[in-house]
Amino acid sequence: MTDLLDHLRTAVGDAHVLTADPDVAAYVVDWTGMYAGRALAVVRPGSTAEVAAVVAACHEAGVAIVPQGGNTGLVGGGVPDASGEAVVLSLGRMRTxxxxxxxxxxxxxxxxxxxxxxxxxxxxxxxxxxxxxxxxxxxxxxxxxxxxxxxxxxxxxxxxxxxxxxxxxxxxxxxxxxxxxxxxxxxxxxxxxxxxxxxxxxxxxxxxxxxxxxxATPRHATAWVAVASVEAAVSLLGVAQSRAGAHLSTFEIANRQAVDLVLAHLPGATDPLAEPSDWYVLVELAGAATEEGLDDALEAILGEGVEAGLVADAAIAGSPAQRSALWALREGISEAQKVEGATLKHDVTLPIADLAAWATAMAPVLEEVLPGVRPVTYGHVGDGNLHYNVSAPVLDGKGRDAELLAAAPDLSRAIYDSVAAGHGSISAEHGLGRSKAVAGSSYKSGVEVDLMRAVKHALDPRGLMNPGVLLP
CATH class of the missing domain: 3.30.465.10 (Uridine Diphospho-n-acetylenolpyruvylglucosamine Reductase; domain 3)
Incomplete structure (x- = not known):
């Protein structure tokens, strides 16, 4: 492979072909830490012409390429396998x-x-x-x-x-x-x-x-809302859509387990409500600078929710700082769960009308597979997407990560089987990557898989582009 590495150095410059272990370390492990591999080299082109030269050289040499952006994925799709034979192509220098x-x-x-x-x-x-x-x-x-x-x-x-x-x-x-x-x-x-x-x-x-x-939508009306269940959240979504129409930009959900992780691990995070709730919704309306009435619309949504028994309590952001604090409770969940220890990430989507029944039925199924397992559930109720993550049981204050990882195949299979039975998808927005490539094919029809393979073969007949990702 010496000739290939020389070609790559000629294409992008010596400084942008990394081969030493300390230099490539950050490029061969994904954000979750669950997927790690080895690379022949990490190449960092600075232009489209340089990308083309790198790809052409690898194609001629028969060497696989793993394209990589910010390496923030959650399914292992941007890191190489363990062979040490692939080139990681990092686009991080192309920032114009x-x-x-x-x-x-x-x-x-x-x-x-x-x-x-x-x-x-x-x-x-x-x-x-x-x-x-x-x-x-x-x-x-x-x-x-x-x-x-x-x-x-x-x-x-x-x-x-x-x-x-x-x-x-x-x-x-x-x-x-x-x-x-x-x-x-x-x-x-x-x-x-x-x-x-x-x-x-x-x-x-x-x-x-x-x-x-x-x-631009510089005006916002934002609330953190306590609800009793996913069913109540879905019903409140209907209220919000009727009251706010196109101004409704966000309708996120999180269970108490997820919020507790943020409160425990995110510096400065505080609970905006006096009493804990099993579930929370983050609602936000957004509009142009000249638009009035967003605050009134949000209050109307919450008022109707209270009257219907859907809303137990709510905190309305009265300033940009308060809005940021409410958003931090939602956006800090993934990072907080990572700090807590091993986690199984599932990114599922179902018909919105079926979300509540599915979430209610799933927890006891997982409890049978691994007693004490902790579902950390959050996501985008407005489009039917739940991040149904699973954290390890806790014993004497410590997470039993080894038990979680040992039970991972059975836990994931239970979730995927249930999603498939409900005509949902096992990947709503994270992709299949390496972690779900086999499962993704097994839950699709043979015709669908054949079509995908035909497209792959037509464009990449040598199978050099990110092998092992998306299609096994």
Missing amino acids: VRAVDPVAGTITVDAGVVLADVHAAAADAGRLFPMSLGSEGSCTIGGNLATNAGGTAVLRYGMTRELVLGLEVVLPDGRVWDGLRGLRKDNTGYDLTQLFVGSEGTLGVITGAVLRLFP
Whole structure:
């Protein structure tokens, strides 16, 4: 492989081909710490031309490529396997905002631009890029697109695939497809842009994107609401949709177990309500600077919720600082659970009407598999997506991580079987990665898997793009 490494150094510069263990360590372990591998090298191109040169060299040498953005994924999709034979292609140096067009409502960016920087560039132009994730300070647009990321604004704005108009992609043989067209209408054949969104780096390397922008929504009305059950939360969602309409931008849910983890491990976190509740909802309405009535609409939602017996208590944010504190209770859950110890992450979606019955029925099933197991449930009730995570039982104040990991296959199978029986999906917004590749295929029809394999073979016949991810 010496010749390949020499070609890669020529393409991107010696400083951007990393091979020493200390240099590559951060690139071969995923954010959860559950998935780790080895790499022949980590290559850090600085332009689309350099990406194309790297991919072409690897294609000629028959060496696999693992595209990587901010490495914030939760399913092992951005790290190599244990063979040490793959090249990790990090897009972290490609951070140029190429153009912003506030009139057309578009922003064109490199794939390595961090999501928070897209937010800032849009805001500077008086516009909004609405995708909002807990990892937005480090995740990149390329990774968001490759996994079809969701987040807390899907209820109003949709998934990533609904926020992209065009892509630039380096194909598995090193050719570049320039699809950076910001057109709202282009009815000239197969939608190649959507083919690559959600493909998890298995069909090519996304290097640039044209994204949709929206009118800014600087006014917010936000509340942290105690509800008795998932059923009550779903009913309150109906009230909120009727009262607020398009202004309803967020409707998140969390169980008490999740909130307790945040209160225990997030510095400065405080419980905004006097009495604990089994479940909580974070509700937010958003509007333009000139819009009035958001506070009144939120109070009307809560008032109707109280009268209907859906709302036990609520804390309304009276300032930006209070709003940030309420959001921290929701966005700090994943980090707090990581601090607590081993965790099994499940990202499921079901018909909204079935969420309550499913969540109620699932807990006792898991208790039978592993007594004392702790479901940490939170997510996006507004689009039917629950992060149904599982933490280890606790004995004498310590988590029994080994028992959780030993029971992991049975716990996950119970969850996936139940989701499939309810006509849901075992991956709502995180992708399949390595962790769910086998399960993803087993819960799809043979026809669906055949179609996916046909697409993969047509674009990547040598199977060099992120092997082992998405399709086993």
